[in-house]
Amino acid sequence: MSKGTLFDKVWDLHTVGTLPSGLTQLFIGLHLIHEVTSPQAFAMLKERDLKVLFPERTIATVDHIVPTENQARPFVDNMAEEMIKALEKNCQENDITFYNIGSGNQGIVHVIAPELGLTQPGMTIACGDSHTSSHGAFGAIAFGIGTSQVRDVLASQTLSLSKLKVRKIEVNGNLKPGVYSKDVILHIIRTLGVKGGVGYAYEFAGTTFEKMNMEERMTVCNMAIEGGARCGYVNPDQITYDYLQNRDFAPKGADWEKAIAWWESLSSHADAEYDDIVVFNAEDIPPTVTWGITPGQGIGVNEKVPTAAELLEEDRFIAEEAYRYMDLYPGQPIQGTKIDVCFIGSCTNGRISDLREAAKIAQGRQVAAGVKAFVVPGSERVKKEAEAEGLDKIFQAAGFEWREPGCSMCLAMNPDKLQGRQISASSSNRNFKGRQGSSSGRTLLMSPAMVATAAIKGEIADVRELL
Amino acid sequence: MFYPCRDALQTCLRGLLIMVSEVKQVSGNAVPLIGNDIDTDRIIPARYLKAITFDDLGAGVFVDDRKALNGEHPFDQIHYQGAKILIANRNFGCGSSREHAPQALAKWGIKALIGESFAEIFFGNCVAMGIPCVTAESEVVKQLQELVIANPEEVITINLEKLQVQIGDFTASVVMSEGTRSAFIAGTWDACGQLVANAQQVKATAAKLPYIGWGNLAAS
Ligand code: SF4
Numbered sequence: 103m104s105k106g107t108l109f110d111k112v113w114d115l116h117t118v119g120t121l122p123s124g125l126t127q128l129f130i131g132l133h134l135i136h137e138v139t140s141p142q143a144f145a146m147l148k149e150r151d152l153k154v155l156f157p158e159r160t161i162a163t164v165d166h167i168v169p170t171e172n173q174a175r176p177f178v179d180n181m182a183e184e185m186i187k188a189l190e191k192n193c194q195e196n197d198i199t200f201y202n203i204g205s206g207n208q209g210i211v212h213v214i215a216p217e218l219g220l221t222q223p224g225m226t227i228a229c230g231d232s233h234t235s236s237h238g239a240f241g242a243i244a245f246g247i248g249t250s251q252v253r254d255v256l257a258s259q260t261l262s263l264s265k266l267k268v269r270k271i272e273v274n275g276n277l278k279p280g281v282y283s284k285d286v287i288l289h290i291i292r293t294l295g296v297k298g299g300v301g302y303a304y305e306f307a308g309t310t311f312e313k314m315n316m317e318e319r320m321t322v323c324n325m326a327i328e329g330g331a332r333c334g335y336v337n338p339d340q341i342t343y344d345y346l347q348n349r350d351f352a353p354k355g356a357d358w359e360k361a362i363a364w365w366e367s368l369s370s371h372a373d374a375e376y377d378d379i380v381v382f383n384a385e386d387i388p389p390t391v392t393w394g395i396t397p398g399q400g401i402g403v404n405e406k407v408p409t410a411a412e413l414l415e416e417d418r419f420i421a422e423e424a425y426r427y428m429d430l431y432p433g434q435p436i437q438g439t440k441i442d443v444c445f446i447g448s449c450t451n452g453r454i455s456d457l458r459e460a461a462k463i464a465q466g467r468q469v470a471a472g473v474k475a476f477v478v479p480g481s482e483r484v485k486k487e488a489e490a491e492g493l494d495k496i497f498q499a500a501g502f503e504w505r506e507p508g509c510s511m512c513l514a515m516n517p518d519k520l521q522g523r524q525i526s527a528s529s530s531n532r533n534f535k536g537r538q539g540s541s542s543g544r545t546l547l548m549s550p551a552m553v554a555t556a557a558i559k560g561e562i563a564d565v566r567e568l569l
Numbered sequence: 570m571f572y573p574c575r576d577a578l579q580t581c582l583r584g585l586l587i588m589v590s591e592v593k594q595v596s597g598n599a600v601p602l603i604g605n606d607i608d609t610d611r612i613i614p615a616r617y618l619k620a621i622t623f624d625d626l627g628a629g630v631f632v633d634d635r636k637a638l639n640g641e642h643p644f645d646q647i648h649y650q651g652a653k654i655l656i657a658n659r660n661f662g663c664g665s666s667r668e669h670a671p672q673a674l675a676k677w678g679i680k681a682l683i684g685e686s687f688a689e690i691f692f693g694n695c696v697a698m699g700i701p702c703v704t705a706e707s708e709v710v711k712q713l714q715e716l717v718i719a720n721p722e723e724v725i726t727i728n729l730e731k732l733q734v735q736i737g738d739f740t741a742s743v744v745m746s747e748g749t750r751s752a753f754i755a756g757t758w759d760a761c762g763q764l765v766a767n768a769q770q771v772k773a774t775a776a777k778l779p780y781i782g783w784g785n786l787a788a789s
Contacts (some may be wrong), residue, residue: 514615532610536633539616
């Protein structure tokens with residue numbers, strides 16, 4: 103049993119009590135909702151004649167279904183229009199703040215909450231989306247939840263949960279050039295497996311994370327769930343406070359000082375006890391690419407698709423399935439794999455620093471013939487900031503399309519979809535079969551700079567050649 | 570069929586509606602689904618999420634896998650039609666938090682799952698819907714899958730009181746965390762009513778958290 107970690111402290115502070123089932127009733131400090139997983143929850147609420155208990159602690163935006171080319175209403179897709187309308191209506195009826203398209207604050211839910219300063223250390227956060235783990239970058243305990251649980255949070259501002267174990271994942275040292283936070287988390291998942299984190303919260307610690315900026319930390323925590331861990335977090339520090347200060351919802355004046363003192367008190371104790379500790383060396387981490395159909399099927403860009411013999415027995419079955427589906431053969435170098443589509447965006451890598459890194463690669467170069475490459479900012483604010491820096495011009499001059507904010511081709515619930523067997527280099531978080539909108543489409547996950555490299559070369563290539 | 574599960578009993582407690590529905594045992598035919606890391610995108614592809622109700626999800630369950638297997642997918646095979654228990658392997662339901670995945674399985678007819686392990690959010694979603702997911706040793710799960718493949722007619726029983734699974738003369742123990750197990754047995758798995766009933770304590774807990782009072786989100 104862990105003791106003295108940030109997770110333990112935040113858990114205890116938010117515990118309302120123990121339910122008859124033995125599970126903990128946990129208070130949720132911030133609830134984020136979007137159009138896909140909330141309408142059924144509001145319907146369930148109505149069915150039971152319940153009201154939203156703390157409407158001011160739920161914030162809504164629209165992200166999954168929004169088109170990224172033409173956002174004029176009504177949307178061309180009737181179902182998408184119906185979904186956004188349902189959210190508008192539910193928010194209005196229940197007094198919930200909704201950041202709609204054109205508000206200046208719309209975007210992917212996990213991008214907007216941090217940039218508005220809604221996400222803060224020591225909070226419990228829930229959202230009907232598994233990548234809610236992103237918010238742990240601030241030292242918050244953030245859970246992805248299902249629709250019935252969205253209903254529970256709306257009705258009671260609490261969840262019924264059993265406590266997780268805590269695994270400390272320490273990474274120390276400097277990342278080599280061309281290696282980004284995305285590579286760190288892909289490497290961790292590759293090593294610990296996609297279910298290695300089941301039952302755990304991941305605490306990301308060590309000098310590598312201490313040096314990361316907030317956006318890099320968010321990328322890592324975002325994908326904790328891909329490693330099976332329901333939440334991941336980094337202890338808050340000066341970098342966290344500097345990011346938060348003066349943001350819209352951050353505490354101000356005397357509250358700011360109080361807040362820092364409280365946040366400081368929450369960090370994991372130097373002698374905290376963990377259920378498990380795993381240590382990595384940053385220098386061992388290469389630019390990483392997935393070759394298969396789970397985020398754990400990753401390899402260094404200079405490596406070959408593993409043969410079944412090189413894998414653990416339990417990983418062979420899915421590897422066989424992946425060879426067939428991806429049309430890659432064991433022992434084949436991943437470099438040189440031809441790419442049809444390049445997607446830069448998503449809640450993993452659609453923030454300003456991601457776009458800057460990709461733009462550095464794109465600058466003065468041209469997207470390879472036959473490749474469709476596009477950049478989708480994670481939010482209206484990211485878009486505005488990128489345009490103020492001229493990143494849009496750099497991308498467009500190189501042959502990338504510059505789009506409106508949304509989830510886009512991360513899961514393709516909007517017009518951005520792979521066609522047929524197309525293969526994409528993607529900065530998103532999931533390479534599951536059919537994830538990007540075509541039931542036979544293929545996805546290779548990598549950092550935004552590696553996606554930009556693939557766009558320029560027309561194939562998987564080593565970003566270090568273009569640095 | 571659920572046995573001896575009673576119909577949802579609605580109890581009035583402090584003026585609030587609390588749903589009580591005991592799940593002590595689930596019996597029925599089973600459908601084996603071999604493979605690790607079967608993710609929620611495969612259980613229900615994202616395009617089926619474009620809806621404001623769960624009503625039409627049954628048609629989408631495993632739809633892409635089923636299409637690819639051309640009638641050979643267990644969910645299409647004639648002898649597994651009407652199955653109530655899904656036997657899966659490792660890390661079933663990983664990926665997205667979409668409750669649409671268990672909802673789609675439930676619409677197809679699944680009332681309980683046995684597996685080597687389940688992804689956390691998937692498991693929680695199933696609990697919230699009253700669908701027990703029990704785990705068993707890898708060997709046991711594989712044996713159950715083989716037994717069902719050899720004899721799809723045979724009824725499987727998952728007994729939550731004894732934490733046991735039984736098919737023919739084969740029995741084995743299964744695992745479920747005590748809190749969840751007792752919630753199913755007592756019929757309190759639907760936590761919503763209890764959570765709401767504790768509103769006073771919830772407000773008291775909130776009042777002690779410093780951040781409730783600062784910033785623009787401060788409670789009015
Ligand atoms: S960008 Fe992708 S992973 Fe993130 S919230 Fe949107 S669909 Fe989910």
